[in-house]
Amino acid sequence: MISDTPKAAIYQSDDFAARLRKRYAAERRFKMYGVVAIGVALGMLAILLTSIVGQGYTAFAQHDLALEVFFDPAEIDPQGSRDPAVISNANYGALARTALQAVFPEVEQRTDRRRLTSMISNGAAFELRQMVIDDPSLIGTRKQVRIPLASDYDQVLKGNIDRTLPETSRKVTDQQIAWVDKLVANGQIVNGFNWRLFANGDSRDPELAGLKAGLVGSLLTLMVTLGLAIPIGISAAVYLEEFAPKNKLTDLIEVNINNLAAVPSIVFGLLGLAVFLNAFNMPRSAPVVGGIVLALMTLPTIIIAGRAALKAVPPSIREAALGVGASPLQVVTHHVLPLAMPGILTGVIIGMAHALGETAPLLMIGMIAFIVDTPGGFGDASTVLPVQIFMWADSPERGFVERTSAAIMVLLAFLIGMNAIAVFLRKQFERRW
Known part of the structure; x- marks a missing residue:
């Protein structure tokens, strides 16, 4: 049986127009779902990168102590032989501690001195030793050198350790923070590019650890x-x-x-x-x-x-x-x-x-x-x-x-x-x- 209704009338009917609108709406929803999915993925990626960069960008800079170190011949080479073995085994940590204590002559008690010298990284002795090995003429002279600051004090200066917390809630005491502030005011703490991050191998001390x-x-x-x-x-x-x-x-x-x-x-x-x-x-x-x-x-x-x-x-x-x-x-x-x-x-x-x-x-x-x-x-x-x-x-x-x-x-x-x-x-x- 052949319908008398023209084809044009079928495509222009209200039922067909409703189905067409429904199909177009479904397509728009599908596109919206795709845009939302991409937006969520980009948002998660942005959050991840922001978290990584926010926590890690400070590692590319590091604070050092700028101290005038006296390369005492009595400590480094008592016999004056310039023997590399003798020079290598000298107590360079004592030189760094003496230089820092000279900045704080008022600190006399043994406990306070121990807290004061804890600001010096363990790597300071190795760096001073390498300087003397590379240039033995430093023995007997005074020189302004930069030695690594211990990690906890570096983190205080970077704001990663909140100094407003109670003293019992952080590793650095109020007295040590006062010493750090004095060194900053004297220009004896300098901040620069952390070359140790790329020049050093791994270490137990964060300030010395490198890649x-x-x-x-x-x-x-x-x-x-x-x-x-x-x-x-x-x-x-x-x-x-x-x-x-x-x-x-x-x-x-x-x-x-x-x-x-x-x-x-x-x-x-x-x-x-x-x-x-x-x-x-x-x-x-x-x-x-x-x-x-x-x-x-x-x-x-x-x-x-x-x-x-x-x-x-x-x-x-x-x-x-x-x-x-x-x-x-x-x-x-x-x-x-x-x-x-x-x-x-x-x-x-x-x-x-x-x-x-x-x-x-x-x-x-x-x-x-x-x-x-x-x-x-x-x-x-x-x-x-x-x-x-x-x-x-x-x-x-x-x-x-x-x-x-x-x-x-x-x-x-x-x-x-x-x-x-x-x-x-x-x-x-x-x-x-």
């Missing part, structure tokens, strides 16, 4: 990871996508690669502990072991992304190359791989970002060790930035709180720099067809 060992260890570990994961991952992706026969064996390999991408990272740490350390007796806490473990962890990501990039290259590229006489290997190396390189580099970026922030597998192979000296090679004991952050976050001192946030900022800057290099290379390889 140098962690930075070098992270760089060495990532060099091993890149050197293994990139060539092996790209080669595996090319073989599986372009050359491997389609049979049950390759299907099993593909399934296992996809499953490995979802395996918890600590499992790779257990693998490194059982195989590389226990079975192969490789050095514990070494960047070479950490790099191998991280390379195994990132290989599935690189292989999966590489195969997806190769698959995205149009078949016409392969057919055209084969049509002009190119061999299958030439098709892949001269035509397919260059066009797939931007996508492959995207997988490398994701894999390296994952590796740079990993802590659990490195803890399993012993990279949680307290490392003061900077590693000199791939086999030396080392730590990495994520482990350094983990260790500092576990320390109760207020000075380590700001250093933890500062280390996170450095890690993020390191990651952004790596990503910027990878994005630049991806743009260089990018081609249109």
